[in-house]
Amino acid sequence: MQTIQSTSYPVHFQETGYDAINEFIAKKGFKTVFILVDENTHEHCLPILQQELEVDVTFEVIEIESGEVNKNLGTCMSIWQALTDLGADRKSLLINIGGGVITDMGGFVASTYKRGIQFINIPTTLLSMVDASVGGKTGVDLGVLKNQIGLFADPEMVLIDSLYLKTLSEKEMTSGMAEIIKYGLTYDKSLWSQFTDPTKNVDIEGMIHRSIEIKNEVVLEDRLEANLRKILNYGHTIGHAVESYFLESEDKTTLTHGEAIALGMITEAYISSKLFNFPLSDLELIKTTITRIFGKVPVSKEDYPAVIDLMKHDKKNVNGQVNFVLLEGIEKYKIDCKVSIDLIKESLDYYLA
Amino acid sequence: MQTIQSTSYPVHFQETGYDAINEFIAKKGFKTVFILVDENTHEHCLPILQQELEVDVTFEVIEIESGEVNKNLGTCMSIWQALTDLGADRKSLLINIGGGVITDMGGFVASTYKRGIQFINIPTTLLSMVDASVGGKTGVDLGVLKNQIGLFADPEMVLIDSLYLKTLSEKEMTSGMAEIIKYGLTYDKSLWSQFTDPTKNVDIEGMIHRSIEIKNEVVLEDRLEANLRKILNYGHTIGHAVESYFLESEDKTTLTHGEAIALGMITEAYISSKLFNFPLSDLELIKTTITRIFGKVPVSKEDYPAVIDLMKHDKKNVNGQVNFVLLEGIEKYKIDCKVSIDLIKESLDYYLA
Numbered sequence: 001m002q003t004i005q006s007t008s009y010p011v012h013f014q015e016t017g018y019d020a021i022n023e024f025i026a027k028k029g030f031k032t033v034f035i036l037v038d039e040n041t042h043e044h045c046l047p048i049l050q051q052e053l054e055v056d057v058t059f060e061v062i063e064i065e066s067g068e069v070n071k072n073l074g075t076c077m078s079i080w081q082a083l084t085d086l087g088a089d090r091k092s093l094l095i096n097i098g099g100g101v102i103t104d105m106g107g108f109v110a111s112t113y114k115r116g117i118q119f120i121n122i123p124t125t126l127l128s129m130v131d132a133s134v135g136g137k138t139g140v141d142l143g144v145l146k147n148q149i150g151l152f153a154d155p156e157m158v159l160i161d162s163l164y165l166k167t168l169s170e171k172e173m174t175s176g177m178a179e180i181i182k183y184g185l186t187y188d189k190s191l192w193s194q195f196t197d198p199t200k201n202v203d204i205e206g207m208i209h210r211s212i213e214i215k216n217e218v219v220l221e222d223r224l225e226a227n228l229r230k231i232l233n234y235g236h237t238i239g240h241a242v243e244s245y246f247l248e249s250e251d252k253t254t255l256t257h258g259e260a261i262a263l264g265m266i267t268e269a270y271i272s273s274k275l276f277n278f279p280l281s282d283l284e285l286i287k288t289t290i291t292r293i294f295g296k297v298p299v300s301k302e303d304y305p306a307v308i309d310l311m312k313h314d315k316k317n318v319n320g321q322v323n324f325v326l327l328e329g330i331e332k333y334k335i336d337c338k339v340s341i342d343l344i345k346e347s348l349d350y351y352l353a
Numbered sequence: 354m355q356t357i358q359s360t361s362y363p364v365h366f367q368e369t370g371y372d373a374i375n376e377f378i379a380k381k382g383f384k385t386v387f388i389l390v391d392e393n394t395h396e397h398c399l400p401i402l403q404q405e406l407e408v409d410v411t412f413e414v415i416e417i418e419s420g421e422v423n424k425n426l427g428t429c430m431s432i433w434q435a436l437t438d439l440g441a442d443r444k445s446l447l448i449n450i451g452g453g454v455i456t457d458m459g460g461f462v463a464s465t466y467k468r469g470i471q472f473i474n475i476p477t478t479l480l481s482m483v484d485a486s487v488g489g490k491t492g493v494d495l496g497v498l499k500n501q502i503g504l505f506a507d508p509e510m511v512l513i514d515s516l517y518l519k520t521l522s523e524k525e526m527t528s529g530m531a532e533i534i535k536y537g538l539t540y541d542k543s544l545w546s547q548f549t550d551p552t553k554n555v556d557i558e559g560m561i562h563r564s565i566e567i568k569n570e571v572v573l574e575d576r577l578e579a580n581l582r583k584i585l586n587y588g589h590t591i592g593h594a595v596e597s598y599f600l601e602s603e604d605k606t607t608l609t610h611g612e613a614i615a616l617g618m619i620t621e622a623y624i625s626s627k628l629f630n631f632p633l634s635d636l637e638l639i640k641t642t643i644t645r646i647f648g649k650v651p652v653s654k655e656d657y658p659a660v661i662d663l664m665k666h667d668k669k670n671v672n673g674q675v676n677f678v679l680l681e682g683i684e685k686y687k688i689d690c691k692v693s694i695d696l697i698k699e700s701l702d703y704y705l706a
Binding site for chain 1: 384426429430433434437440442443444461464465466467468469490492495496498500501502503504505666669670672673
C-alpha cells in the first residue's frame with residue numbers, strides 16, 4: 001500500500017517499511033539501536049521485526065510492563081535510566097514497538113532524553129495504527145489525567161504491518177474500530193457505511209490506510225489543534241471522562257478505549273440532535289450499529305457527577321469551558337460547542353435507555 | 354539597554370521588560386498567570402516583579418524548594434500537579450522567576466504540560482542571566498546526570514533586571530562570573546581583559562549584556578549544537594564531571610557551578626597548551642586570574658578515576674567518545690577534540706600544583 005507522507009516523516013506499509021528502516025539504520029551508521037517493548041510485543045512482535053531487520057547493529061531491548069496504568073512518569077524514569085545505563089547518546093535511535101502506551105510514552109521518552117533522540121514508531125494494535133501514527137502527539141498520564149504530560153514530537157518514520165494484528169485479542173481489535181468509526185462519522189460517509197451493514201465483509205487493511213490518510217489530512221491542515229484537528233475529539237469529551245472514571249473507580253472494570261469512545265460517540269450524537277438537528281434516523285443508526293459492535297458500558301446515574309467533574313480537566317478546555325465537537329450531519333462537524341450539564345446528563349440517559 | 358532578539362523571542366532589559374510583560378499579558382487576555390518561585394525568590398524577587406505588573410489578572414504562586422538537588426522529576430511532578438489543581442489550561446502562562454534551576458525546570462514543565470503552555474523567564478542570578486537567557490535549553494537532572502531529561506523550547510520572552518542581583522550572596526555573584534570569563538576566552542578578548550586587571554572597576558550590567566549578545570550570536574548560528582555552539586562547553590567537560598562528582602560524594606562540599614567551571618577552564622587551557630600550543634603566558638594568566646577570583650576546588654588524586662568516569666556520561670559524547678572544546682589562543686577555539694585520559698589527569702595535576 002502507498003506510503004503516506006505526514007508532517008515531516010513517512011508512514012510506510014508492510015515491506016516498504018522494513019526496507020526503509022534497514023536503509024535508515026545503515027545510512028545513519030547507528031552502532032546500537034534501542035527497542036522499547038512490553039512483555040506482549042516482546043514475545044509476539046519483536047521476533048517479526050528482528051527477522052526483517054538486515055543490518056549489522058547491536059539491539060538493546062528495554063521492556064516495560066504493559067497497560068495504561070504504567071503510562072506514567074515512574075515508567076519513563078526507568079526507561080531514561082535504562083537508556084543511560086546502556087550508554088544511549090544523542091545520536092542513538094529508539095524503536096517503539098507496541099500499542100499506544102508504548103508509542104506515546106516511547107516518543108515522549110525519546111524526545112526528552114538528552115534533549116531529544118531520534119525514534120521510529122511501529123504500532124502493533126489497531127488503535128495505535130489508526131490513532132497514533134500521525135499527529136506527533138507524545139505523552140504520559142498524570143494520575144487519572146490522560147496524556148497530561150507530553151509534547152509534540154515527530155518520529156523519523158512509522159511502520160504499519162497488519163501482521164502484528166494477528167497477535168491481538170478480539171477485544172483489542174474491536175477497541176480500535178471506534179476510532180475508524182469516528183473518522184467515518186466526521187469525515188467520510190463511505191467509511192462509516194462499511195459499519196452499518198453487518199453482513200458486509202470488512203477490509204481491515206483498507207480501513208487502516210484510509211483512517212491514517214484522513215487523520216493525516218486533518219493534521220497537515222491544523223497541526224496545533226486550533227480548528228479542524230478538533231474533529232478528532234468527536235466522542236472523546238464524554239468518552240475520555242468515562243474512561244478515566246472507570247480507571248480510577250475501584251468497583252468498576254477498566255474499559256477499552258474503544259468502549260469508552262463508543263459511548264462518547266452515541267451521547268455526543270444525541271447532543272448533536274438536540275442542538276443542531278442532527279437527523280434522528282442517523283442517531284438511531286449510530287446507536288444500534290455502535291451498540292452491536294461494542295455492547296454497553298455499565299455506567300449508572302450515580303456516576304454522572306464524577307464523570308462531568310472529570311470533563312472539566314479535559315486538555316481541550318480553555319478558561320474552564322468544556323468544548324464539544326458535534327455533528328449537524330454525517331461529515332458535517334461543528335467545533336467549539338458549549339453544552340449544558342443537564343444536556344450531558346440527558347445524553348447519558350439516552351445511551352442507557 | 355537594548356533588547357536582544359533571539360531565535361523566536363526577545364531578551365528585554367529593565368523597564369522595557371516590565372512594559373513588554375504587561376503588554377503581553379493584557380493582549381493575550383490571560384485570566385490567571387502562574388508564577389514559579391523558590392523560597393528565596395518568593396521573598397526577595399517576587400515583590401519586585403509584582404510591583405511592576407500593572408495588569409488585572411489573578412496570580413497563582415507555585416513555590417518549590419531551592420537547590421540543584423531539587424532539579425528533578427519528583428519536583429516536576431509536584432509542579433505539574435499544582436498546575437492541574439489550580440486549573441491551568443493550554444492557554445495559561447507560567448512565569449519562572451529564579452536561578453537556573455527555576456528557569457530550566459520551569460521551562461521543561463511548561464513545555465510538557467498539556468503538550469506545552471507559554472512561559473516567560475526572569476533569571477535572578479548572574480549565572481542564569483548570562484547562561485540561560487538564550488538557547489532554549491530546558492531540563493532536569495536524572496540522578497547525578499545534569500540536564501539528562503529535557504528539550505529545546507523557547508520562552509515568550511526573557512526579562513533581565515540587575516536589581517534582582519542585589520539579593521544574591523557574594524558566592525553566587527562570583528559563580529556567574531565563570532560563564533562570562535568563558536565568553537571572553539572563547540569569543541571576546543576585550544571581555545576577558547576586564548578580568549585580568551584586578552584594579553579595574555567591573556561594569557556588571559555591560560558584561561551581562563555583552564555575554565547574552567555573544568551567546569545569542571552563537572545560538573542563532575547553530576541552534577542544535579552541531580558546531581559553533583559547542584564552544585559554550587569550554588571548561589564544561591571536566592567542570593561538569595567535577596561538579597557532579599562533588600554533588601554525589603558524601604564527604605565533599607557541593608561546588609558552585611562557577612567553581613567547577615573555573616577548574617574546567619584552567620585544566621582545559623592546560624590541555625590546549627599541550628595539544629594546540631595555546632600560549633603558556635595566557636595559560637598562566639588564566640590560572641592566576643581564575644584562581645584569584647574562585648580559589649581552588651579541593652579535588653585530589655584519588656578523585657580522578659570517578660571524575661573521568663562521569664565524563665563518559667556527558668550529553669555531548671557520541672559513540673562513547675568524550676569531546677572537548679580547546680583553544681589555540683584566546684578567541685581561537687577548536688571543537689570536537691579527543692583527549693587521552695593521561696592528559697586529563699595531567700591537567701588536574703597542573704591545576705593542583
